[in-house]
Amino acid sequence: MVDVRAVRRLEHFDSPAGRQTRDISKRHLSTATETVQLSEAYHAPVLYGSLDFDKDKHVLQKIFDSGPFWREFLQRKPAARQQEGLLGIQYLKSPEGFFAFVQATKQKCDALVAKTLAATSLDEYRAMARDMDRLSDLLCRVIDVSDFMRVFHQDAAIIKAATQAYEHMFEYMNVLNTTAGLNEQLKKALRMPEVRSVWSEEEIISAETLVKDFAHSAIDQSPQKRQKFVDLSNEISRVGTEFVSQMEPAKQYVAVTRETLLGIEPDGTKQFRSWGKAMIPIHSQAARKVMKLVEDEEPRREIYMAGRTSSKKQIQRLERLLLKRAELAKLTGFSSYSQMTLSHKSALAKTPSGVNTFLTSLNASNRGQLQPQIDELLAQKRNSVPSASVLQPWDVALYQNTLKAQLGRNAMSNHSLEGSNAFFSIGTIISGLSRLFQRLYGIRLAPQPTAPGEVWNPGVRRLDVISETEGHIAVIYCDLFARMGKQPNPAHFTLRCSREITAEEIEAAQLGDKVNDGMPTGITISSITGKRALHQLPVIALICDFDEPSPGSHTPTLLSHHSVTTLFHEMGHAVHSILGRTSLQTIAGTRCAADFAELPSILMEYFALDPSVLKLYARHWDTDKPISDHQATALQQQQHRDQTEKDALWHNETQILMSLLDQSLHSELAVEAVEHGGGRFDSTEVYHRIWNSHGSLPEPRDTSWHGFFGHLYGYGGTYYSYLFDRAIARQVWRAVFRDGLDGAALDRAAGEKLKENVLRYGGGRDPWRCLEDLMGGGKGVLAEGGDQAMLEVGQWGVGAGAEGGL
Known part of the structure; x- marks a missing residue:
């Protein structure tokens, strides 16, 4: 009923529970009382500078670039905004509030479960898709927030309480996932013509997805096996979280x-x-x-060795995770966890063999292009070490840098690009992103002071997303600076998805409960009924690890263009969550096919390198002077050469190897270890075999880099989707945004086309159909999906992308 896994940078999607939970309900608002109910339930936020774009632009820059300005800005909170719970949630004003949050949520869940199990009338079955989406939302709102806070909050008491809340609700969710009566009632509703005929496309897709979720939860097994499923799922969650949050090298x-x-x-x-x-x-x-x-x-x-050698404890955590996943796959009748995951979460590629064929074919092409560069680097090494016969992996960065200097690229940096990073402060980039979104989608970012208790760290900035037609539509919390103990991987988290709020919830709010637990809401058009309705707004957290300016420094953090691209990538996920505002949260935003979720974020990397966009956001942090045409062209040319000539091929190989490793670690090998290996699985041997069989350079013995590959937990058999979506993003950039020629990257018509054919649906439409509508020209090749569509994507090739990961 729920597909718990996180969308983070690489992990870049939604959150753990977000992917596992499925459907629940909402009734239509009575037209006679709709306006009154909405006005009483909805309280528009007070938006600092929300009607003054030029002032917002200035403030956006300063709240990220100036510590003193940020602290002064926090004092501008309206007096009415007193102490709030985390993210505004009414329960989370103290560690004890997590327990109250769980109890209140479980009470609502129990009522929905009882209603579904007792349903007999046609109206009750017609309401079932939305009831199940509401149930999914209730589970996700506790699991997702608790999971996030136990990783990123700094208060030990909060971390402990959030961990307990997460574990308790996660187990409760898995019990519901194995409740046969829910599955039987939903399948009955799907079989009833009188129900399907009135359900929207969103409702049908949500219900069908939920039935698939039940099938992957041992729902047809004996009670003992269903309990085993619950136990294994809980253990996988626990060990997986440890694997991601407790990464440690053998030495620092x-x-x-x-x-x-x-x-x-x-x-x-x-x-x-x-x-x-x-x-x-x-x-x-x-x-x-x-x-x-x-x-x-x-x-x-x-x-190199130290940076690629995990602690033994970390490798042990990973191997426990892999073995438990193998047990789960075996229990539910699959040959491997990869097969289980692909049949469940991927709407594009369907089988592990198909994924491996895609990856090995891609690697063969990439390897052929890379070999001449390896020969060139080895020749360069021999200029310094005449006896050298092998290029080592720790040689690559040095001799690439030397070659660039010899070819005059560094000379260009010393002249055309001298001081160019002064145009890339975090504040100027965020402000530029707001201008870009305004041009493409008619939305912008408005700075908003946080209330006491609202955020998990004092350095978190809040941005409200404002639509030129609909007003306040989303919230982004930006936690962009590194700090001691903070997880370093850049990531995107959906802490709450879009969803139409039910009439019952509005009535409860009128009796004293806070609608949507106190988190943001807004009035917009229902994607199901076409009428005005109250929606919960997407709430997003962006995590990066940029260095914070030293105390007393007047110079803000200045980013390399690689880091700029990383920030653009993460914002691509955020835009998907913002614009994919469906009426059912199960399919909102990034809760779509696993190998389709990276498309918007990878596409944003192309915008980061486009000259017209570069001029839009690259402004001097102090003078606000835009980057010159000469510098913009030189930087874009340098980035293009780096990506297409050298770095992209190495990056492609790394991503291919990581994807092959993900497939191999989740293959039948792990199941065989469970069945015949006495529970022993040598993941390090698999890692070295993949790297030395498919990589261009030998990986030294004793390394164990796979212990740092945190996305093995978040993706689990679907990491290949990054490469797959790069191929799609490359074609979208060509077909829709015309390679950025003549300012096409800022074309509102192209932005609207992407929004209306892809982004707004979230997971509520078959992705092949979305792609056909976006750029298929009515030929139908993509809409049909299957092997022919996969072949079509393969022929597009993989373009150059940033090294930022997911």
């Missing part, structure tokens, strides 16, 4: 002597120097500089 630092740091400007490693040595954190800007600039091979080798 590499000691490097001062003499080896020749070639690196002193400020680059100054903070790490002591007593003639530098203790370089293995995942840091300083480490990356060593890899690119230090000629001495030994420190590069040490940093």
Whole structure:
């Protein structure tokens, strides 16, 4: 009934519960009382500067770029906004509130379950799709928020309470997933012509998806096996969360002597120097500089090895996760977890063999293009080390950098691009993204002071999304700066999805309960009835790990263009959640086919590199002067060369290897380990076999990078979707936005076409049909799906994308 998994950057989708939970209901509002009910239930937010675009633009920049301005901005809260719960949720004003949140939610769930099980009338069956979506929403609102807070909140008491709430509600959800009566009632509703004839496309898709969810929950098994399913699902959630949240390398630092740091400007490693040595954190800007600039091979080798070696505990966590997933697949009648996941979550590719064929074919093509570059880098290495016979993986960054310098690319940076990062402060980028969204979709970002208790960290900024036709339509919480203990992977989380609010909920609010638990609501047109209705608004969290300016510094954080592209990628997921405002939360936004969810975010990477868009957001942080035409062209050309000539091919290979590893670790190998291996599964051996069989360079023994591959939990058999969606995004960029030629990247008609044919549906329409409507020209090849459509996408090829991951 629910498909719990997170959409994060790489993990970039919605949240764990968001993908697992399915459907529940909502009744039509009576037309006679609709206006009164809506006006009494809906309280529009007070939006700072929401009617003044120019002021918003200035404030958007300053709240991210100036610490003093941000602190002063927080004091502008309206007096009426007193202490609030986390995200505005009425229950979450203290750790104890998580227990109250669980209890209140379970009471509502129990009532809906009882109603569904007792349904006998035609009206009750007609209401069932929306009732089930409401049930799904109730489960998700606790699971998603609790799961997020236990990872990102800093208060130990909150973390403990959120963890308990998550585990309790997750187990309750799995009990519902194995409740045979719910499955039988929903299947009965689907079989009734009198029901299907009045259901909307959204309602039919939600109901059919829920039936598939039940089938993957051992619903037809004995009570003992259904209980086993619950136990395994709970264990997978627990171990998977540990795997993601407790990542740790075998060692944190590499000691490097001062003499080896020749070639690196002193400020680059100054903070790490002591007593003639530098203790370089293995995942840091300083480490990356060593890899690119230090000629001495030994420190590069040490940093490479340390950066790709997980702790033994982390590998043990991963192997427990893989074995439990294999048990779950075996229990539910599948040959592997990958097969189980693809048959359940993917509406485009259907089988592991099909995915592996796609990946190996793509790798063969990429490998052929990459080999001449490997030969070129090896020749470059021999200029320094005449006896060298092998290019090592820790050589690549150094000799790529050397070649670029020889070809005059760094000279271009020293002239045309000198000081260009001054145009890429976080604030100027966010402000530019708002201008881009205004051009394409008629929406913009309005800064909003947070209330006391609303956010999980004082540095979180709130942006309200304002539509030029519908007003307030979403909330984005931006947690963009690194801090001690914070998970480093950039990510997108949907903390609450779009959903039409029921008449019962509005009535409860009139009796004293807060509608939507106190989280944002808005009046918009129902995608089911076509009438005005109250909706809960999408609430999104964006996570990045950009360095925060040092205290007292007047210069804001300035990003590389790679980091800019990462931020654009994450905002692509956010836009999908914002514009996919369906009336059923089960299919809202990024809750769509697993191998379709990355399309909007990867497409945004093309916008980040487009010259017309670059001029829109690249503005000097201090003077607001736009980047010059000469600099914009030079930067775009450099990025294009880097992506298409060198970096893209290496990046493609890495993504292919990661996707093959994801498939292999979730294949029959793990099931065989459960059945015949005594519960022993050597994931490190699988990792080395994949890398050394399909990679261009040998992976050293004793590394265990797969322990850092957190998306093994979030994707579990569907990581290939990043490459697959890159192929689709490349074609969309060509066919809809005309490769950005003549300012087409800012074409409102193209933006509306993407919004109306893809984004607004979320998961409420077959993705092949969406693609056919968007760019198929009525030929029907894509709409039919299947092998022919897969072949069509394969022929498009994979374009250059950012290295930011998902």
